[in-house]
Ligand SMILES: Nc1ncnc2c1ncn2[C@@H]1O[C@H](COP(=O)(O)OP(=O)(O)OP(=O)(O)O)[C@@H](O)[C@H]1O
């Protein structure tokens with residue numbers, strides 16, 4: 001006899017105005033199963049799970065929990081029914097500590113609980129299991145995005161959820177953190193939790209999925225058991241055709257002309273400081289910056305973009321100094337800049353796609369949006385390509401594409417890209433890399449921050465390693481670089497020790 | 501689009517109905533015949549030329565104070581300082597009159613209004629700069645500064661500015677004719693109303709068209725992104741706080757000049773706070789503030805009259821206002837929660 005499904009979608013649809021985000025979906029989730037949901041950006045993955053979590057009600061169809069029609073009316077209700085979800089963008093309080101955040105979300109927290117209260121120590125049990133390296137007393141604002149993700153997950157585990165939904169958890173994790181998470185997911189599945197794992201990465205699927213559901217344009221087009229289908233079959237089902245990863249950075253110019261120059265940068269932020277960072281990027285060159293998250297790359301990016309002030313040092317682009325000397329000064333960034341977490345750092349969600357594409361014009365006193373917005377939306381495959389749509393309604397990946405469209409859409413002197421492919425599907429990743437390399441080809445100096453060592457090795461001319469706020473090495477990517485070598489530099493381990 | 505209109509019609513009619521029912525309950529509690537009382541309210545608000553003039557006289561300061569809160573509100577600031585700015589404008593405007601009582605109207609009125617606007621602006625500038633440079637919460641500072649100006653007015657009219665001829669009465673000399681804002685004959689509808697309406701229309705364009713509108717929208721939506729593209733949040737905070745203050749300052753001198761004829765301790769019966777609520781109800785949209793201020797002005801004027809003629813307690817005016825605001829805030833949320841399909 002088949003085991004009974006813990007949750008079941010029956011002909012579920014969800015419309016937003018004319019747009020059908022989820023179209024007649026059927027899916028069953030079982031206890032102890034890890035169900036991976038794959039699909040291109042905007043396929044409806046997040047929306048489908050938000051229906052289960054009660055963020056929106058379905059427009060049609062129904063959701064059963066334990067065979068009964070779900071009575072979940074909102075996230076708080078979902079949590080008390082044992083459904084927990086970790087979103088693509090987070091909901092932690094940055095000014096509070098990790099422990100305080102966990103306490104706030106914990107149903108058993110007595111309101112008088114204080115920082116010293118011993119009785120609440122079990123709130124940290126999951127944190128100790130999942131992420132022993134995170135100090136529960138550090139402020140969330142000082143954590144890397146990956147660490148924040150793990151804290152979010154602990155919040156959900158603390159409510160003893162029977163169904164745990166993870167929306168693209170690995171897109172912000174380092175490969176090592178991701179492997180750790182895979183193991184952890186297998187562990188909680190073994191304890192009987194039903195896990196839903198939305199992802200774009202096939203390694204996630206290989207590492208920990210039992211079932212694979214594939215969504216395409218709002219429909220669930222296929223559900224299979226792992227191993228039943230080959231990876232290329234899965235990609236074809238997702239994208240409509242098999243997408244091959246090809247990457248070829250542009251040839252370096254014969255005579256490199258230095259264009260972007262970081263000169264002895266020192267800067268301080270809570271919990272992080274940059275020490276004497278120097279690096280130069282030539283016109284047409286792609287320099288990768290690799291490092292374990294939380295080693296200063298985010299701060300360095302903000303310094304280069306003129307958002308965070310320096311204590312000393314300069315960033316010079318074509319002879320112009322970009323750094324901000326104090327908190328009161330503001331500078332317009334002349335860079336093409338893709339920050340991490342675009343929803344918070346790069347778009348104005350309350351404005352339209354056209355306005356977001358024209359922020360440079362509007363901020364410098366222009367009244368009308370740029371004339372080429374429609375062409376940009378099409379060129380970068382932003383879906384739906386409706387220029388008057390409000391940016392807040394875009395799916396996570398499409399929002400990322402929107403920012404790329406703005407920053408890569410016209411020629412720039414320099415590009416600063418932080419994790420530019422985060423949350424993107426395979427074909428969108430192709431587009432972004434093509435556009436980024438085209439910028440280099442046209443003479444831009446490209447500084448590319450990434451954790452994906454394979455991509456960096458495939459696409460960068462040189463790779464700089466950042467560790468504890470310092471650039472510890474700059475390597476020419478002449479074919480001799482390997483993941484292990486870079487990994488050793490990133491973590492500070494001696495390669496010889498590693499081999500021995 | 502149709503959907504949006506149907507929703508707002510539903511919200512407005514439900515709000516009116518709920519307010520009506522609460523008023524019925526309120527008058528029954530007072531032991532007065534409810535329908536007769538509501539009928540009287542309507543008559544005293546709009547019944548004849550005199551009532552309308554009273555309503556518009558109350559509308560004027562409420563309208564100006566609402567605009568004063570809306571201007572910084574568009575940037576996401578919560579300024580409750582209109583009351584204090586109103587008093588500040590009253591002081592600096594009066595200062596001109598006292599310093600040069602002999603000026604002809606053609607010079608007096610512009611000088612008086614400008615000075616009032618500057619006084620109010622200064623009183624917005626101070627919390628503005630505290631917020632922009634030192635990150636001090638503008639809601640707290642504007643709230644506290646309110647008390648300060650009210651006391652300043654007292655200090656002046658009990659002290660150096662007191663009219664020696666007025667015996668014990670704390671007030672300045674009566675304003676000379678040249679310093680009285682022109683009004684419609686035999687009514688209390690004065691130039692201040694015209695200024696308020698003109699400002700509402702001008703602000704509508706300021707906030708929806710043009711370069712500043714876009715910059716404010718960007719900064720209000722995501723400050724970090726605005727700063728990335730070279731906008732200075734602090735500068736805009738200071739500018740809009742001062743601009744709002746200037747508008748409230750005009751409200752202050754208009755009350756002093758056109759309604760009271762002299763500076764005395766009670767210029768405002770909480771117009772600043774009422775204006776703040778009107779602005780928030782109207783989501784800081786000047787063209788919506790216009791009718792809402794008129795509605796609230798009518799309620800204030802009529803409940804004043806009701807208190808006089810129907811012997812309801814003096815607090816009724818405030819209670820009715822409070823009921824209106826509570827209903828207007830609660831009903832839309834309630835309707836939203838009743839309809840699960842409602843989108844944000
Ligand atoms: N609140 C909303 N209002 C209008 N449209 C929305 C809303 N939320 C989502 N959509 C639309 O529904 C579609 C599906 O979005 P969803 O976020 O589920 O995609 P996704 O599969 O999670 O994509 P991604 O991989 O990019 O995160 C998109 O076209 C999106 O624009």
Ligand SMILES: [Mg+2]
Pocket residue numbers: 045046047088167395396397
């Ligand atoms: Mg999504």
